[in-house]
Amino acid sequence: MAWRDEGGKTMPQNIMRNESEHLYAPEPASEPGRELSAALLRMRRAEQRQEARALGLSGLSGIDLRALRYIVQASRDGRNLGPKDLIGMLGTSSANVTNVVDRLVKRRLVSRVGHPTDRRAHYLQPTEAAFAEVDAIFMHHHAALVTEIDAIDPADAAAAARVLERLTRALDTLG
Secondary structure (H helix, E strand, O other), rough: OEEOOOOOOOOHHHHHHHHOOOOOOOOOOOOOHHHHHHHHHHHHHHHHHHHHHHHHHHOOOHHHHHHHHHHHHHHOOOOOOHHHHHHHHHHOHHHHHHHHHHHHHHHHOOOEEEEEEEEEOOEEEHHHHHHHHHHHHHHHHHHHHHHHHHHHOOHHHHHHHHHHHHHHHHHHHOO
């Protein structure tokens, strides 16, 4: 059952849309600042929609897809990643990581490879299917961003990069 406001609009979708565009701080003082803030919030919402799309395409849970991305990236970087590494990267328990790895192995996206010097340990190796799946899920999203970035005047792109870096540093200093 959908809730409706006095104007007959469906409440949950209005609330979701309005909340994602709401700042929990005073608005920027200038009109260009307000436009930048609104644009960043819209981009964040678009990123969240793409994350939901990626999950839907993968058929994986959020934590499984994050783990798979980390395992694929580690392999691309020439690094061996084990379950203990995933515990810290995912911020979860050993038992939860064991379940995640079991699900990825069952789907033939990851295999366990014995550690060369520790018989009790193993590494997680992505399969070719894992590379293909991760690439297919994120290719359209990232390609769309690159296409737009390439169309931006280089001076504007440099200015945008500086602004985003400054905003990123501001968030990172919060802890």
